[in-house]
Amino acid sequence: MKTGTIFSLQRRLKEIDSSKWFQGIVIAVIILSALLVGAKTHNLPPEGIVVLAILDVAVTVFFVIELVIRFLAYPKKSEFFKSGWNIFDTIIVIGSLIPAGGSGVLIARLLRVFRVLRLVSMVPELRLLINALIKAIPRMGYIGLLMFVIFYIYAAIGSIVFADINEVLWGDVSIAMLTLFRVATFEDWTDVMYETMAVYPISWVFYLTFIFLTAFIFLNMMVGTILEVMSEEHENFRAESHGESKQGGEPASRAQIEALHAEIAELKALIKEGTLTNQQSKSS
Template identity: 30%
Template sequence: MVNAATLGAETSSVLTDHVGGLLHAVDRITLAVFAVEIGLRLYVHRGAFFKDPWNHFDTVVVVIALVPAAGPASILRALRILRALRLISAVPSMRRVVSALLEAIPGMVSIIGLLALVMYVSAVLATELFGETAPGHFAELPISLFTLFQMMTGDSWADITRQVMAERPWAWVFFIGYILTSTFVVLNLFIAVVVNAMDEQTTSTEEQHTDDRLTVMLSEIVRLHAKIDAVLAAQAVPAGPDRDRPEGHVEAGLSP
């Protein structure tokens, strides 16, 4: 968090003029801490370090920050802000959300394909129908695709629709059908897939915690049984002179 705040403060010319040296020093210190941390984790976990995808993520982010920001590589200086994304790997709740999003990708691919198909068909129709009426929005296929994407996000769709309807009054049929299909159907499918993935991730996490608690309880029960068996065995086979005592004799104060 300190690193993210420092990188944000360095974008301010006022702060850079007054405390630029301090900000740069804090940035170097945090980068050194990150590098040492990665080195220690690699030393401790050895080969197991590379089995965790989050370790790959942290390593790439730190390595990018270590690239000298000079010459052709100066563009990489802006990528230092990626270090702020290490919060994702550090906060368990954020990790669960990102894991759920990654698990939702296979289901989202089909929805993305459906959305692309709807936009392509609609863009071809819009270019043919409204290219001459509103050339600024539907002159060619790429322009139509951008306009329909803009309308899907809800940006200025009413202005574009009214401009076309001024000459084509029936155009509302096309635009309402497109907005209903793309925005209220396809985009809500995205939400449904992501929510379902997050619900499965939460359920899986709760089941894992339950299994861990059961494992601890079973281990404790086994330990207690072993302790009881040891006590009973010690009472059943007394040491030294006590071996001559009759069977079934119980030392005073002891119970089976």
């Protein structure tokens, strides 16, 4: 009886946690928490500060209750912390329990700011974007490494050739890399180019080739990598939400589906042919 009561309570908590109205309340409270953080940055009368403090305590208590409901709704409690999002939410909620006064005031305020990020863990579409970005980081790392090599080569060349023109911008390799970052982001880069062109008229080749490599090629490679991973994540999410089967860990492709349809059509034709043959043999 006791075990049945526990299962019944767990099932009820699971229904509450997965219900749309409860998710909507959680999102509304997260938005309220974000508004409270912004309101505290303004000059408010003492009455307003008291109201904000009461609301902040209410929000913290709600987050604790919501986290407890999610934890108790899990069939196996040990699996709760296998999810990175659950660990993230737990850290944010526990951090919100730090008193806002005393030596921990700065940490408490910062953790209350990060409560806004709980919106990411609550909305599946936002989790999809973050997961895609995290999975794209290893691929982008190689592109970033190649970009750093190009930056270093051009910075060394610029420091050797242009140091006498403007030591502030080209004094050494590290400063030259900062200047090239300014060029790559198109922040008044023409002023830098015209200054060196006054001494070396052909130095425009240096800037144009650098911009072509960094701003056009490498940046587009970064964007392409993110879009590719995001497309894969969307396809996996669509397959999981529709309960589609996966082969080799990936959703079934259109070619696989068409091949399956062709095999089914062949089987139907064979069955029909066998049925007609049996009918003819019986009639004869």
